[in-house]
Amino acid sequence: MSFMPVILWSDALVFLLLLSGIACAWYVRRHEHLLLPWRRVAQSATAMVSLLVLSLFLLAGLLDTLHYQVALPEKNGGETVYSPEVLSVFDKLLTPLRTHTEKTYSAPLAVTLYTKESISDVHGNVLREYPRLRYGGAQLADIQQQGNDVLRRGLSGALAGLAAGLLIALGARRRLAKRGWPLRALLIATLLISAIIGMFIDLATSYHVLGTDKVGQDVLYLSLKSIRTGLIIGTVTTLVTLPLALLLGIAAGYFRGWIDDVIQYIYTVLSSIPSVLLIAAAVLMMQVTIDTHPQWFNNSASRADLRLVFLCLILGVTSWTGLCRLLRGETLKLREMEYIQAAQSFGVSSLRILTRHIMPNVMHIVLISLVMDFSALVLAEAVLSYVGVGVDPSMISFGTMINAARLEMGREPMVWWALASAFGFMLVLVLAANLFADAVRDAFDPRLNRTEVAA
Amino acid sequence: MLAYLLRRILYAVPILIGVNLLTFALFFVVNTPDDMARMQLGIKRVTPDAIEKWKQQHGYDKPLLLNNTASGTEKITNTIFWQKSASMFALDFGYSDDGRNISREIATRMGPSLAIALPTFLIGLVAYVSFALLMTLFRATALDMAGVALCVVLMSISFLFYIISGQFVVSKLWHLVPISGYDGGTGGFKFVVLPIVIGVIGSVGSSSRWYRTIFLEEIGKDYVRTARSKGLSELAVLFRHVLKNAMIPVLTGVVVVIPLLFMGSLLTESFFGIPGLGSYTIDAINAQDFSVVRAMVFLGSLLYIVGLILTDISYTIVDPRVRLS
Numbered sequence: 155m156s157f158m159p160v161i162l163w164s165d166a167l168v169f170l171l172l173l174s175g176i177a178c179a180w181y182v183r184r185h186e187h188l189l190l191p192w193r194r195v196a197q198s199a200t201a202m203v204s205l206l207v208l209s210l211f212l213l214a215g216l217l218d219t220l221h222y223q224v225a226l227p228e229k230n231g232g233e234t235v236y237s238p239e240v241l242s243v244f245d246k247l248l249t250p251l252r253t254h255t256e257k258t259y260s261a262p263l264a265v266t267l268y269t270k271e272s273i274s275d276v277h278g279n280v281l282r283e284y285p286r287l288r289y290g291g292a293q294l295a296d297i298q299q300q301g302n303d304v305l306r307r308g309l310s311g312a313l314a315g316l317a318a319g320l321l322i323a324l325g326a327r328r329r330l331a332k333r334g335w336p337l338r339a340l341l342i343a344t345l346l347i348s349a350i351i352g353m354f355i356d357l358a359t360s361y362h363v364l365g366t367d368k369v370g371q372d373v374l375y376l377s378l379k380s381i382r383t384g385l386i387i388g389t390v391t392t393l394v395t396l397p398l399a400l401l402l403g404i405a406a407g408y409f410r411g412w413i414d415d416v417i418q419y420i421y422t423v424l425s426s427i428p429s430v431l432l433i434a435a436a437v438l439m440m441q442v443t444i445d446t447h448p449q450w451f452n453n454s455a456s457r458a459d460l461r462l463v464f465l466c467l468i469l470g471v472t473s474w475t476g477l478c479r480l481l482r483g484e485t486l487k488l489r490e491m492e493y494i495q496a497a498q499s500f501g502v503s504s505l506r507i508l509t510r511h512i513m514p515n516v517m518h519i520v521l522i523s524l525v526m527d528f529s530a531l532v533l534a535e536a537v538l539s540y541v542g543v544g545v546d547p548s549m550i551s552f553g554t555m556i557n558a559a560r561l562e563m564g565r566e567p568m569v570w571w572a573l574a575s576a577f578g579f580m581l582v583l584v585l586a587a588n589l590f591a592d593a594v595r596d597a598f599d600p601r602l603n604r605t606e607v608a609a
Numbered sequence: 610m611l612a613y614l615l616r617r618i619l620y621a622v623p624i625l626i627g628v629n630l631l632t633f634a635l636f637f638v639v640n641t642p643d644d645m646a647r648m649q650l651g652i653k654r655v656t657p658d659a660i661e662k663w664k665q666q667h668g669y670d671k672p673l674l675l676n677n678t679a680s681g682t683e684k685i686t687n688t689i690f691w692q693k694s695a696s697m698f699a700l701d702f703g704y705s706d707d708g709r710n711i712s713r714e715i716a717t718r719m720g721p722s723l724a725i726a727l728p729t730f731l732i733g734l735v736a737y738v739s740f741a742l743l744m745t746l747f748r749a750t751a752l753d754m755a756g757v758a759l760c761v762v763l764m765s766i767s768f769l770f771y772i773i774s775g776q777f778v779v780s781k782l783w784h785l786v787p788i789s790g791y792d793g794g795t796g797g798f799k800f801v802v803l804p805i806v807i808g809v810i811g812s813v814g815s816s817s818r819w820y821r822t823i824f825l826e827e828i829g830k831d832y833v834r835t836a837r838s839k840g841l842s843e844l845a846v847l848f849r850h851v852l853k854n855a856m857i858p859v860l861t862g863v864v865v866v867i868p869l870l871f872m873g874s875l876l877t878e879s880f881f882g883i884p885g886l887g888s889y890t891i892d893a894i895n896a897q898d899f900s901v902v903r904a905m906v907f908l909g910s911l912l913y914i915v916g917l918i919l920t921d922i923s924y925t926i927v928d929p930r931v932r933l934s
Contacts, residue, residue: 423627426917428909430875434894435635435902442640442648529765536767541875542895556769563777577770585765592761 160221160240162459167390167466168219191518194597199336201593203343204586210347211381211583218244218382221455240455244382248375251358254289256370259562262571263361265291265300290362307356315352319345365571367558373572376550377579383551384583387466387535388528394470395527399477400520404508406478407485417482425475430541436468437543458546465538465545469531477523484516518598525591529584536580552576610925617921621914625698628910632903633694642669642689645899649706667706667900668692693900702904706896711904715886721791722873722885724801729808730870733816734863736809738852741820745828746847757818764814772880775807789882804881808874820859827855856927864923865916872909 161169182188195201220243223236245252259268266284273283286292291300323344331337354374357363364373406417424432444450444461451457488494489512497507532552538544539553540560547554559572646663647655664670669689676687685691693703702711744756780788786799827833828851836846873887882888886905893901924931 419623419627422624423631423910426624426910426913427628427631427906428869428872428913431890431902431906431909434890435632435906438894438897438899438902439635439639441897442644445648446640446644533767536769537876540769541891552767556767556773560769560773563773563781568777573773577767580767581765584767585762588761588765 156225156234157222158225158236160223162221162240162456163463164386164390164459164466165219165221167393167463168216168386171389171393172216191597193334195593196332197334197336198593198596199339200589202336202340204589204593206340206343206347207582207586208590211385211586214244214378215382215385217247218242218379220244238453240453244378248378251372251375251378254362254372256287256289256362256366257285258366258368258370259569260287260290260362260366260370262363262365262373263290263300263304263357264365265294265297265361268569287362289360290366291360293360304357304361307360308353311353311356312349313352314356315348315350316345318352319348322348364575367555367572368562373555373575376555376572377552377575379550380552380555380576380579381583383462383545383549384532384535384580386462387469387545388531388587390463390466391470391473391527391531392524394467395474395477396520396524398470399474399481400513400516402474403478403481404485404512404516407482408489408504408508408512410486414482417478421475421478424472429472430538432472433468433538434541434543436471437465437538440464440468454548458549461546462549469534473527473531477520480519480523481516484519485512488512488515522591522595522598525587525594529587529591532580532584532587536576552580614918614922617918621918624914625907625911628907629694629697632906633690636899636903637673637689637693642667645669649897668703693903697904697907702907703900705893705901706898711901714889715904715908718873718884718886718889719871720793720885721883722871722878722887724797725804725808725877725881725883725885726870726873728801728805729874730866732805733809733812737813737816737820738859740813740817741824742847742852744817744821745824745851746843748825748828757821760814760818760821762814763810764812764818766814768811768876771807771811772876775803775810776880779803789880791881791883800881800883804877804883808877819862820855823855823858824851826858827851830854857924860923860927861920864920865913867919868912868915869909871912872905 182192221240222242223238223240225234226237257267260266261268264287266286269284270282271285272280273285274280286297291297291303294300294303323341326344327337327341354363358372358374362372362374364377366372367376402417402421406414440461444457451460494507494511497511502510535544535551536553536556539551540557544553545551555572555576559569559576562569562572642664643660646660646669650659650663661670671687671689671692674688674690676684679687696703700712702715705711705714740756744753747753747756776788779785780803786803789800791797791800824847828847832854833846833850836850837843841849871886872890873883873885875887875891877883878885878887879891889901890905892898893905
């Protein structure tokens with residue numbers, strides 16, 4: 155089957171971020187003094203374990219970014235026509251999860267639907283029964299065996315995962331591990347994570363591990379797909395925040411005078427509008443633009459995607475002011491330092507002073523604030539989607555999952571699994587990001603180190 | 610003092626003008642009133658007549674900035690900018706899409722918003738500061754570590770989770786309070802108690818951690834060492850010296866949000882069905898009522914700027930070193 159790769163706008167931006175991330179990493183590797191704080195990060199057990207978790211999320215997000223369209227079977231020898239459905243490599247890996255849709259809700263690991271239906275048995279009698287699921291537990295002849303089967307599969311999956319984790323850990327240790335790394339914590343984390351993944355994989359082949367939603371889609375699939383949306387909101391926004399804050403903040407602090415006044419004015423105006431309201435206003439306006447120009451989009455995926463990119467843009471425009479203020483303050487302090495004055499008296503141009511002497515010395519602030527903002531943005535996405543100014547309703551995200559599940563709270567018995575999975579995945583992602591951010595801050599912020607020691 | 614206040618208020622004017630211009634650009638230039646009309650009326654089969662009629666109904670049938678057909682001051686006043694944007698300075702927000710006066714709506718909805726937001730703010734402040742003081746008192750011990758870890762976990766949980774699980778457990782399982790609703794009288798207590806508790810719990814993590822950082826920074830200073838070497842007990846140092854001096858950074862973050870309490874909380878109010886400004890905003894967003902959203906943006910920034918001025922004033926009260934000149 156032939157296919158055609160598709161690069162959506164957000165994909166392009168993710169690749170841009172990835173490339174710049176690799177470039178930065180390569181640059182840092184070659185400079186010992188830049189590597190030093192990262193070594194400190196690498197010594198912290200919580201940081202490394204959360205980095206491990208984050209990189210798994212990142213892997214899922216990246217695989218989900220490689221999009222393609224499948225060619226439809228040719229009809230009359232004409233040119234190949236591609237399916238309007240845009241899939242990703244991650245979708246391909248999760249094909250059983252994606253295609254095994256039930257009729258409606260079913261609880262995690264259930265073998266029957268959540269609601270009763272009229273079924274006629276062999277003798278033609280109509281019964282009110284919970285019908286069997288089409289895929290969940292379909293291999294079982296008798297429902298009674300469900301408990302044993304789940305236990306058996308769960309255990310065997312966990313054991314297989316454990317074995318695979320052990321192999322990976324041993325292999326990685328020989329190749330990658332450096333002195334001073336918290337190897338024991340990493341080993342335990344690897345084993346634990348791989349056992350959980352193994353268990354999920356084994357169970358997911360024959361059950362809906364986290365249940366299904368209203369239209370019968372697997373909740374595990376939805377949760378895994380949401381990762382990409384969350385990561386994009388958290389990272390692509392940086393592409394807007396960073397240049398604005400860095401350029402304007404440094405310029406305001408270094409040149410002072412009217413440039414400072416103008417830049418301060420801009421960010422005071424922007425930050426004086428409560429951010430949710432500004433985002434809401436901007437998103438409403440964007441919606442009008444999108445709705446009045448349907449000719450811009452050739453399929454629904456590109457439309458939802460453009461809305462996501464716009465949302466990142468808007469979030470970036472509303473959130474650069476905090477970092478800008480910090481950078482301005484730091485630059486004001488730095489420009490009075492002797493080495494800057496020495497450079498000025500040597501006749502070094504302003505541009506060169508800014509790029510060679512000031513920028514490297516504020517980079518730790520930039521880095522700290524970026525990693526700190528990431529988790530806030532992931533959480534904000536869910537809230538914004540609830541308010542109705544988040545991602546496109548057709549786009550799978552934690553926010554849309556929560557929003558859909560929230561409406562079913564009143565059911566008896568309660569449909570809790572979609573909510574629980576969305577919140578659970580979000581908690582793991584945000585917690586890992588927060589812990590990693592803390593470690594980065596501790597390693598990079600010289601001021602904080604002193605107070606920690608003094609305390 | 611008075612001269613300073615006056616100057617501070619004058620300084621706020623250009624910022625408000627900036628906000629006003631920004632909202633004007635956002636709502637009328639990025640998308641023309643024609644686009645909005647087409648959106649409101651539905652894309653398909655919309656006649657130019659229908660668009661004109663919609664624009665006339667909502668007063669959008671005028672030129673944007675300059676009316677060349679009118680004469681005298683009408684040239685400026687008979688425009689969308691003057692009637693829709695500039696009038697907001699007089700707190701005249703016009704009419705919403707369902708024909709109600711927005712200013713009056715805001716005045717009646719401020720009460721319920723405040724009934725939730727003010728107790729949340731006050732209880733929260735006391736709770737967070739006490740928790741942070743406790744962590745500071747036991748700093749660098751297992752108790753402090755556990756406190757910080759708890760904070761990190763709590764701040765990693767979405768606020769939506771607190772609301773949904775709170776409503777589920779307290780209202781649905783235990784039947785302690787109604788799930789949602791509001792009553793202005795004395796019987797209203799049962800409606801507001803859960804939103805307030807959830808609001809306080811919702812930001813325990815981030816706030817307490819923030820206060821702890823401030824206190825720790827303060828406790829590393831020289832005057833604290835002096836106080837200790839005088840033989841003061843750790844509690845006396847903490848409460849009489851550290852807490853007082855930490856007021857300045859605390860005030861920066863706290864005073865500025867006081868006026869914004871009027872705006873209420875979007876999430877809490879919409880989940881608990883409280884007829885405040887937060888739910889008003891959400892309803893307007895969902896109904897795509899642009900004039901209400903515009904009014905709330907302006908009101909929000911106005912209150913924020915009032916908060917900034919209040920912050921400056923509060924400095925002079927707690928810190929005698931700060932002289933307003």
